[in-house]
Amino acid sequence: MSDLFTPQFWSLGLCDELIRATDDLGYQEPTPVQLATIPAVLRGEDIWVSAKTGSGKTAAFVLPVLQALRMRPARAHGSVFALLLVPTRELAVQTAAAIDALAAHLPARPKTCVAVGGVSINPQMLLLRGGADVVVATPGRLLDLCDNNAVVLADVQMLVLDEADRLFSLGFADELSRIMALLPAHCQRLLFSATFPAAIRALAASLLREPTQINIDAGALPDAHAIAQRVIEVDANRRTMLLRHLLDTHAWTHTLVFVATKQAASTVAQKLTRAGLRASALHGDQSQRVRTQALANFKAGELQVLVATDLAGRGIDIDDLPAVVNYDLPRSPTDYLHRIGRTGRAGGSGVAISFIDASTAAHFALIERRHHLSLMRETIVGFEPTLAAPQPLNPGGVKGKRKSKKDKLREAAARAKVPS
Numbered sequence: 096m097s098d099l100f101t102p103q104f105w106s107l108g109l110c111d112e113l114i115r116a117t118d119d120l121g122y123q124e125p126t127p128v129q130l131a132t133i134p135a136v137l138r139g140e141d142i143w144v145s146a147k148t149g150s151g152k153t154a155a156f157v158l159p160v161l162q163a164l165r166m167r168p169a170r171a172h173g174s175v176f177a178l179l180l181v182p183t184r185e186l187a188v189q190t191a192a193a194i195d196a197l198a199a200h201l202p203a204r205p206k207t208c209v210a211v212g213g214v215s216i217n218p219q220m221l222l223l224r225g226g227a228d229v230v231v232a233t234p235g236r237l238l239d240l241c242d243n244n245a246v247v248l249a250d251v252q253m254l255v256l257d258e259a260d261r262l263f264s265l266g267f268a269d270e271l272s273r274i275m276a277l278l279p280a281h282c283q284r285l286l287f288s289a290t291f292p293a294a295i296r297a298l299a300a301s302l303l304r305e306p307t308q309i310n311i312d313a314g315a316l317p318d319a320h321a322i323a324q325r326v327i328e329v330d331a332n333r334r335t336m337l338l339r340h341l342l343d344t345h346a347w348t349h350t351l352v353f354v355a356t357k358q359a360a361s362t363v364a365q366k367l368t369r370a371g372l373r374a375s376a377l378h379g380d381q382s383q384r385v386r387t388q389a390l391a392n393f394k395a396g397e398l399q400v401l402v403a404t405d406l407a408g409r410g411i412d413i414d415d416l417p418a419v420v421n422y423d424l425p426r427s428p429t430d431y432l433h434r435i436g437r438t439g440r441a442g443g444s445g446v447a448i449s450f451i452d453a454s455t456a457a458h459f460a461l462i463e464r465r466h467h468l469s470l471m472r473e474t475i476v477g478f479e480p481t482l483a484a485p486q487p488l489n490p491g492g493v494k495g496k497r498k499s500k501k502d503k504l505r506e507a508a509a510r511a512k513v514p515s
């Protein structure tokens with residue numbers, strides 16, 4: 096694993112107690128699905144995750160559920176905070192065990208109830224008195240309990256459907272729709288699966304609101320060795336010109352450009368189109384049809400440039416994306432990682448370019464520090480900034496220290512990757 100770029104649990108926004116638990120379990124770093132999923136869940140998004148078996152999906156939902164639980168105000172008597180639906184009893188028991196292990200250091204241990212068929216319902220009814228923080232259930236038994244007024248779902252804040260493809264295909268459809276009808280409209284919905292056959296996509300889409308799609312094959316972790324990271328200083332009002340120049344002078348078949356807002360996505364895409372480039376925007380205000388079409392055109396090579404917001408760009412999975420441009424910087428170090436991870440995938444090589452100016456230089460320096468990076472600042476002839484971005488006080492080094500040999504090696508490595 097790259098020492099340049101090892102993502103850590105602490106960078107995902109989880110509290111210390113949960114990080115300690117991952118430590119206890121010997122998890123040295125988040126898996127790609129955890130990396131992509133946890134921040135999105137913490138932001139309150141509906142998500143739809145497909146990642147293969149063994150990729151660590153359980154912790155990808157248990158950790159943010161526990162974090163949300165820790166942050167919530169006191170639970171009303173009788174209510175259920177999180178409902179985890181699974182297709183089998185075995186999986187319910189296993190999931191409850193994962194919750195126990197990951198909650199080990201929380202100041203208040205969550206009340207977790209397993210509600211599955213095949214065993215007597217009475218102990219489950221007793222246990223559910225007063226509600227629960229987390230209920231892990233199979234659909235049939237959950238409905239029995241609802242019918243007996245043993246559990247109330249009207250206050251559920253988070254719903255997780257694990258092994259959703261199996262949940263949908265085992266003839267659970269009717270039961271699922273009955274359960275969905277009992278949940279409050281605002282409940283956050285998370286859907287996990289190893290595969291998503293076409294037949295259940297529509298069903299999944301109908302259960303989620305504008306879900307963030309996360310599609311990961313294990314091993315697709317951003318690998319800094321395959322990604323040349325460049326930082327170019329340019330005045331904000333000349334970024335589109337510089338982008339056009341870069342597109343002209345590099346033979347990138349596909350370029351994904353990230354911007355901060357939906358508005359900027361449209362504006363930049365329009366400017367590029369007017370300049371004769373095949374470009375399109377991708378953002379959350381577009382209809383799903385428009386988004387799907389833009390993405391399909393991009394993948395098919397009919398579009399050269401896609402200008403996307405973080406949210407819209409998240410699910411993008413293109414095997415050989417040669418270039419990612421941060422036209423606007425990402426808000427967080429984690430988003431930086433998601434963005435640049437769009438390139439250099441599956442053993443390919445790619446370049447990730449960030450535009451900075453005097454007002455964003457400090458923010459970029461923070462992203463670098465978080466990822467232990469120290470990248471050279473470039474200027475491009477004809478696009479030199481009029482207001483130079485201030486150099487970091489101790490470029491490349493820890494505050495107050497001279498550059499270490501390692502820092503120098505990193506810098507040299509970063510320079511060596513800059514394509515001519």
Ligand code: ADP
Nearest residue numbers: 122123124125126147148149150151152153154
């Ligand atoms: P999935 O649901 O995607 O099939 P699981 O959540 O069951 O995968 O996880 C598979 C195995 O990986 C489990 O044994 C789990 O403890 C382990 N695991 C999960 N996350 C990590 C991690 N970050 N580092 C190391 N092992 C992990």
Ligand code: MG
Nearest residue numbers: 152153257258
């Ligand atoms: Mg699983």
